[in-house]
Amino acid sequence: MYIQIALILKVTLDTPMENSGKTATTREEIAAMRRSYGEIGLETLSTDPIEAFTEWLHEAAANPIIVEANAMVLSTLGVGEKISSRTVLLKDISDGGFTFFTNYSSRKAHAIELNSQVTLLFPWYAMERQVIISGDAQKVDQKESEEYFASRPWSSQIGAWASTQSQVLSSREELQMRYEGAAKKWPEGTTVPCPPHWGGYRVVPISIEFWQGRYSRLHDRLRFERADSSADWEMTRYYP
Numbered sequence: 366m367y368i369q370i371a372l373i374l375k376v377t378l379d380t381p382m383e384n385s386g387k388t389a390t391t392r393e394e395i396a397a398m399r400r401s402y403g404e405i406g407l408e409t410l411s412t413d414p415i416e417a418f419t420e421w422l423h424e425a426a427a428n429p430i431i432v433e434a435n436a437m438v439l440s441t442l443g444v445g446e447k448i449s450s451r452t453v454l455l456k457d458i459s460d461g462g463f464t465f466f467t468n469y470s471s472r473k474a475h476a477i478e479l480n481s482q483v484t485l486l487f488p489w490y491a492m493e494r495q496v497i498i499s500g501d502a503q504k505v506d507q508k509e510s511e512e513y514f515a516s517r518p519w520s521s522q523i524g525a526w527a528s529t530q531s532q533v534l535s536s537r538e539e540l541q542m543r544y545e546g547a548a549k550k551w552p553e554g555t556t557v558p559c560p561p562h563w564g565g566y567r568v569v570p571i572s573i574e575f576w577q578g579r580y581s582r583l584h585d586r587l588r589f590e591r592a593d594s595s596a597d598w599e600m601t602r603y604y605p
């Protein structure tokens with residue numbers, strides 16, 4: 366963990382701060398955080414954006430500096446046009462969409478009910494890469510959620526029963542008690558059913574943007590867009 370953080374800091378900072386004994390908290394120090402990006406651009410990117418994304422995910426997962434390569438920032442528009450963001454894990458790419466699993470009573474789920482247009486952002490900074498996907502989020506079939514739930518570790522399954530995600534929690538003890546209650550009901554080794562309030566969303570994209578950091582801030586930025594999920598993709602290069 367510490368080695369990873371040290372490695373990340375080493376590649377992130379232009380100014381040598383390792384021996385200063387200080388943390389990077391001053392205005393000047395934060396302003397000085399920058400690095401030069403590479404020579405390799407998006408010339409070889411696949412013309413199929415889902416294929417291109419899958420290749421980048423594979424490369425990110427193989428990169429030892431990147432933790433949780435499948436972590437993505439999901440942004441939603443909720444009640445009163447309030448934007449909210451949070452990290453979720455990509456668990457599948459199928460049927461032309463990107464799937465994550467969550468609690469169907471959570472804040473994000475309520476927001477998706479109101480407005481199913483969402484964005485997913487993959488921040489692969491260590492590779493000077495970012496992918497932003499915009500699309501429509503729809504619940505996956507219950508069977509699909511149940512199948513994935515069954516593949517999760519027992520403790521995660523029990524955790525899903527214990528947490529009324531996004532609700533106010535009066536104390537840590539309350540959560541612990543709920544966990545123990547569920548663990549008693551479905552002891553380790555037994556089949557834990559998929560909670561009715563838990564399942565997946567598949568985000569079917571209408572826009573996928575690939576960003577690759579390049580020298581002199583002349584980054585590459587290619588966006589694939591289509592009018593709807595049955596239309597052909599059109600690729601456009603944008604100023605960085």
Ligand SMILES: Cc1cc2nc3c(=O)[nH]c(=O)nc-3n(C[C@H](O)[C@H](O)[C@H](O)COP(=O)(O)O)c2cc1C
Nearest residue numbers: 433436451452453454466467468471472473474531
């Ligand atoms: C690395 C990481 C992975 C996460 N993965 C998930 C996930 O797959 N599903 C999920 O519901 N929450 C996940 N979370 C927690 C969410 O970020 C968030 O706190 C939670 O879903 C409640 O969000 P909401 O109140 O906006 O609905 C993850 C958090 C982190 C930091």
